Amino acid sequence: xxxxxxxxxxxxxxxxxxxxxxxxxxxxxxxxxxxxxxxxxxxxxxxxxxxxxxxxxxxxxxxxxxxxxxxxxxxxxxxxxxxxxxxxxxxxxxxxxxxxxxxxxxxxxxxxxxxxxxxxxxxxxxxxxxxx
RNA sequence: GAUUCGUGUUGAGCAGUUGUCCCCGAUUAUUAUCGGGGGAGGAAAGUCCGAACUCCGCAGAACGAAGUGCCGGGUAACUCCCGGGGUGCUGAUUUAUUUGGUACACGGAAAGUGCCACAGAAAAAAUACUUCCUGUUGAUGGCGGGCUAAGCCCACCAAAGGCGGGUAAAGGUGAAAUGGCAGGGUAAGAGCCUACCGCUUCAAUAGUAAUAUUGAAGGCAGGGCAAACCCCACUUGGUGCAAGGUCAAGCAGAAGGUUUCCCGAGUAUAUUCUCGGGACAAGGUUGUUCGCCUUGAACUCCUUCGGGUAGACCGCUGGAUCCCGAAAGUAAUUUCGGGACAAGAUAAAUAACUGCUGCCCUCGACUUCACUCGGGGGGACAGAAUUCGGCUUACAGACACGGAUCAUUU
RNA sequence: GCGGGAGUAACUCAGUUGGCUAGAGUCACAGCCUUCCAAGCUGUUGGUCGCGGGUUCGAGUCCCGUCUCCCGCU
Numbered sequence: 001x002x003x004x005x006x007x008x009x010x011x012x013x014x015x016x017x018x019x020x021x022x023x024x025x026x027x028x029x030x031x032x033x034x035x036x037x038x039x040x041x042x043x044x045x046x047x048x049x050x051x052x053x054x055x056x057x058x059x060x061x062x063x064x065x066x067x068x069x070x071x072x073x074x075x076x077x078x079x080x081x082x083x084x085x086x087x088x089x090x091x092x093x094x095x096x097x098x099x100x101x102x103x104x105x106x107x108x109x110x111x112x113x114x115x116x117x118x119x120x121x122x123x124x125x126x127x128x129x130x131x132x
Numbered sequence: 133g134a135u136u137c138g139u140g141u142u143g144a145g146c147a148g149u150u151g152u153c154c155c156c157g158a159u160u161a162u163u164a165u166c167g168g169g170g171g172a173g174g175a176a177a178g179u180c181c182g183a184a185c186u187c188c189g190c191a192g193a194a195c196g197a198a199g200u201g202c203c204g205g206g207u208a209a210c211u212c213c214c215g216g217g218g219u220g221c222u223g224a225u226u227u228a229u230u231u232g233g234u235a236c237a238c239g240g241a242a243a244g245u246g247c248c249a250c251a252g253a254a255a256a257a258a259u260a261c262u263u264c265c266u267g268u269u270g271a272u273g274g275c276g277g278g279c280u281a282a283g284c285c286c287a288c289c290a291a292a293g294g295c296g297g298g299u300a301a302a303g304g305u306g307a308a309a310u311g312g313c314a315g316g317g318u319a320a321g322a323g324c325c326u327a328c329c330g331c332u333u334c335a336a337u338a339g340u341a342a343u344a345u346u347g348a349a350g351g352c353a354g355g356g357c358a359a360a361c362c363c364c365a366c367u368u369g370g371u372g373c374a375a376g377g378u379c380a381a382g383c384a385g386a387a388g389g390u391u392u393c394c395c396g397a398g399u400a401u402a403u404u405c406u407c408g409g410g411a412c413a414a415g416g417u418u419g420u421u422c423g424c425c426u427u428g429a430a431c432u433c434c435u436u437c438g439g440g441u442a443g444a445c446c447g448c449u450g451g452a453u454c455c456c457g458a459a460a461g462u463a464a465u466u467u468c469g470g471g472a473c474a475a476g477a478u479a480a481a482u483a484a485c486u487g488c489u490g491c492c493c494u495c496g497a498c499u500u501c502a503c504u505c506g507g508g509g510g511g512a513c514a515g516a517a518u519u520c521g522g523c524u525u526a527c528a529g530a531c532a533c534g535g536a537u538c539a540u541u542u
Numbered sequence: 543g544c545g546g547g548a549g550u551a552a553c554u555c556a557g558u559u560g561g562c563u564a565g566a567g568u569c570a571c572a573g574c575c576u577u578c579c580a581a582g583c584u585g586u587u588g589g590u591c592g593c594g595g596g597u598u599c600g601a602g603u604c605c606c607g608u609c610u611c612c613c614g615c616u
Contacts, residue, residue, distance in 0.1 A: 004150060004151070005150090005151065005152085006151070006152075007152085008152090008153095011479085012479070013478095013479065013480095014442095014443085014479090015442070015479085016442095017479095018479070053479060054479085055479070062177090062514075062515090063177090063514085063515050064513095064514055064515055066515095067483090067515065068483095071483055071484070072484075074151090074152090074483090074484090075150090075151080075483080075484050075485085078150085078151070078484095079150080079151095079484095098479095114484065114485070115485095178608090178609105179543105179544095179545105180606100180607090211606105236596100237596100237597090237605085237606095246559095247559085247560095248560105248561095248599095248600105249560100249561040249562070249599105249600090250561085250562065306599090307598095307599030307600080308599075356598095356599095357597095357598075357599105359596085359597055359598095359604055359605040359606090360559085360560100360604090372543095372544065372545095373543085373544100374543075374544075374615070374616045375544100442616090517543070518543095524607075524608085525607090525608075525609105
């Protein structure tokens, strides 16, 4: 497995898994309330690992803006996923995480940069690690 | 050279690191790794039109509904494009004229129905009303005469009003008023007559046509609204890739509905079996009806309720395709020749970051400006989802062409 | 992706076949009533009829374009 990669096997793609996360999962907010993460932990299961997805509501902006938010969220997770992945494998759990923007939308921040998104995502990942 | 408008083209480049979707190849052997190649737009947007393609329906006809609407051409087709005509607005110029720009849903109001508030005599029927002119009557008034004065009588003049006739010119209100203006004419007036302008009809000429020009005739027929109903001509069946098809996996079925009858033939026989015809019934018929089709019985048809799956593949990208050149045509466009292959995802890839160059803005330094150096900031609108042709809307900057205005030089 | 619907006062809605100054209730403000408050009564304020064009003498209404919001279809 690549150190900084994010292949299709590490992403949530089926409708069943999404239903599981949204019906049984918990919600966490970042410190500035701009982003949120919905996650669900399955203990003592094989194969272990983490699967993620990045969801943006249609109401928060136009297609170009929504695509950029998803790319920045994915980039932030991809570059920092190493520690949380290894911890999940050691504890033998399957973890599903969905990252989404919460209060942020196209009207209040038309331009957004990676250095604004990265600390927020790190904050969310650290909060999830304490729950493992 | 500057500003502004219109049309067209374009929509920063190079390098590095990390990542992702598709295809090809190799290794490995069912899980990956490595290498190579490709990976958003002029609007991909809005979904406003038109098609391809799909399934459903379909012998056909009538009715309905929707759309389009000057003429000709282009196109697979069009609420599109090109060319021409007409009307309105506007500019230039001139003796007359001629011409540029721009907008137009631009068939029909002497087939019918409806509406036209307020104001106004009247809003579509042309008549009534007022006024005007005139005949008659004449309250009353004036002047004159007669009888002695008051008063009465006679004649004449003026005249409110009444009754009858003529006329539709005038009525100033309105968005819109029954051809306009001038002259004649008349009791007053009137296309009643005449000239000019406008209108209608017919003919000739030019043009494929819309239409234009010229001539003759008619003395004028008639308001507006059809983006009100409508009439005329033309076009259109419905459905949209979440269409539709194949495979895999998976569960559980239940209730209800329906009419048969008659005639003929076949075989030894026929209420019973088979075939054909007719009647009747039920169902289907994707706008409605006629008609058409299926069935005459049920594990199989129809209706209602309930249960399961939501994975893979095809459709899927080579096409009314794009580029270059030549020819035809005023043009839209077409034909011929040569060349190219250019995303195909599905919780949805096409990216993120850094550096340099180039463009624009701003601040600072020698400092009056320019040049130069350094710091900071900006770089639009916007993201394929079956595919094409248009339309509409959004858009920083750059380039080319054309028009207008201003300044300078020759 | 495809197909439908809506937009009128701060809020909830009317507005007929195009016609006179676009109405009703709630809210707000002022006055009356009450010792005071509430309730009640009277009056007032508040509108780019989402936006831009067109047809018409005249448009909230008819037509075209556009913006925003809502709903349905596996």
